[in-house]
Structure formats: C-alpha cells, structure tokens
Amino acid sequence: MWYFLIKIIMTQYFRYAQIVMGPAGSGKSMYCNIIQQHADTLGRTVRVMNLDPAAEYFKYRCDIDIRELVTLDDVMQELELGPNGGLVTAIEYLIENTDWLRDQLDGLGDDDYILIDCPGQIELYTHMTVMKDFVKTLKDIGFSVGGVYCIDCTFLSDPTKYISASLMALAAMNQLEVPHTNILTKCDLISNKESLEEMLDTDPSEIALGIAKSAYSAKFKSFTESIAKVLTEFNLVQFIPLDLSDEDSIRNVVYQIDQSIQYGENLESKINEDAMEQDY
Numbered sequence: 001m002w003y004f005l006i007k008i009i010m011t012q013y014f015r016y017a018q019i020v021m022g023p024a025g026s027g028k029s030m031y032c033n034i035i036q037q038h039a040d041t042l043g044r045t046v047r048v049m050n051l052d053p054a055a056e057y058f059k060y061r062c063d064i065d066i067r068e069l070v071t072l073d074d075v076m077q078e079l080e081l082g083p084n085g086g087l088v089t090a091i092e093y094l095i096e097n098t099d100w101l102r103d104q105l106d107g108l109g110d111d112d113y114i115l116i117d118c119p120g121q122i123e124l125y126t127h128m129t130v131m132k133d134f135v136k137t138l139k140d141i142g143f144s145v146g147g148v149y150c151i152d153c154t155f156l157s158d159p160t161k162y163i164s165a166s167l168m169a170l171a172a173m174n175q176l177e178v179p180h181t182n183i184l185t186k187c188d189l190i191s192n193k194e195s196l197e198e199m200l201d202t203d204p205s206e207i208a209l210g211i212a213k214s215a216y217s218a219k220f221k222s223f224t225e226s227i228a229k230v231l232t233e234f235n236l237v238q239f240i241p242l243d244l245s246d247e248d249s250i251r252n253v254v255y256q257i258d259q260s261i262q263y264g265e266n267l268e269s270k271i272n273e274d275a276m277e278q279d280y
C-alpha cells in the first residue's frame, strides 16, 4: 500500500513543462527549436506545444497545436472580437477544454517533457490571469512547471530597454508563481564574447546611471536609480545567455532549467522507484 501511495505522489511530478514566454520576436520559437534539436542529439525527447492560435508556421516539430482546438480567426469572427481579446478568449477556451488538453498530453506517451511556445503578447503573462490559470491546469494534470522568459540580447546594450525588460521578466515571474529562468537569446549575433560577459556582469545601478545621465528630469533620474537599486539589492533578475552556435551554452541553459524544475532529481527518484518495482 505504501508503495502505491509513494508511486501516486511521485508520478505526479514525472511530467515537466516549460512555459516559454517573451515579447514578439524575442526568439521563443527558435528557443523551442534549439532545445528540441539538442534533446534529439542526446536521445532525449522534448515535445513542443504551440499556444499561439494565430501562429502560421513553426521552426520546430509541433506535437500539440492549440489551432486544432481553436484559431484566432474563428474566435474573432464568431465573437466579433479584436486580435487581443480574441487571443485571450482562445486561451480561456483551451483552459475550459481541459479534457482536450489532457488527451493531447496523454497522447505523447512516456515523453513527458514539453515546451509551451506562448504568443508574444506579454500582457498574457505579465498582468492577466489567463496564463496563470493555464499553469494551474497543467499542474492539476500533474506537470512540474517552470517559466522561461526570452529576452533579445541586444536589449542589454540599451539601459532603458534593460530596465524595462528586467521589470517585464519580473512581472511574469511574479504572476505565474513558478520557478523562473530568464534567457538571453540571439547571443550568437554578438561577435565580441567578452563584451557579452561584461554586459552580463554589469551592475544594474551602473545601467541606471547610464539612463540617469540622459534623463531630462531629476525625478526620473532618482526613480530609475531606485528601481535599479531594488533589482541589485535583492538580486532579482539574472540572465542566462543562449548562443545557438555554442553547444556548451545550449547545454548550460538546459541544465539550469532542468535544475529549476527538478528534472534530474525526480528522474533519480524514478530510477529508484523502477528498481523498487522490480524488487516487488
């Protein structure tokens, strides 16, 4: 009996999902593609779900597609909504159809590591509840969920963009309430790798200083400095670089996110559990 109880508890956490977020064009689809290809080379299967009801084509092998349930065009036409309202309604419709989602996820068989490629409308995860509800649905189905927030690395060289990207990432982390990782995408585009490291090491207060220098008003200057101070003092936002041309960089990203959703740990438990099953 104890064995079955332990098995039920453990099985709940043998399914893993990454919610891949970020502004339009930040590299979410490319990220899914890179991670899926990397997994292929390791003989590990990573599935991808498209959560954008308006998507047209994919860079990755798409295993689950929200458009098979609902498309943005359908919602806009039937409910006479605009694109943003239509998007929220489409995702709400998905959450209401948990059976469809459960069937799709169960249909993946034993390959229970899934990346969920979100739409680029960041309001979905920075201040609306729809993605939070979606995460809850995944948890109820039995997934250990982590958030991955993609930010274009060119943002780091612009202090204003840096602060706003940091705050958006923080808002998504706060809203979703799951282990969170910020990924700095497109690092292959930076030819000077040392400058990238320098940028990553830069203290946000120095960045704020850059903004403050160009600030017109004293009020704006002190406001920016205060935000940067909070970011620094509480070590709130960190970025992990992803360079698709560098296998070590990809491996590091995979490792960090696996750690955050306890992929390795639970796998170890599973191996022990399988051994236990054989003993019985």
Ligand SMILES: Nc1nc2c(ncn2[C@@H]2O[C@H](COP(=O)(O)OP(=O)(O)OP(=O)(O)O)[C@@H](O)[C@H]2O)c(=O)[nH]1
Pocket: 022, 023, 024, 025, 026, 027, 028, 029, 030, 031, 119, 120, 121, 185, 186, 187, 188, 189, 242, 244
């Ligand atoms: N060189 C390089 N280009 C990239 C990388 N990631 C994305 N891109 C390019 O940036 C553009 C946007 O990438 P996507 O992966 O479609 O971005 P997205 O966040 O999924 O965009 P939306 O679905 O519109 O929200 C495409 O032209 C990609 O080829 C990267 O790591 N390196």
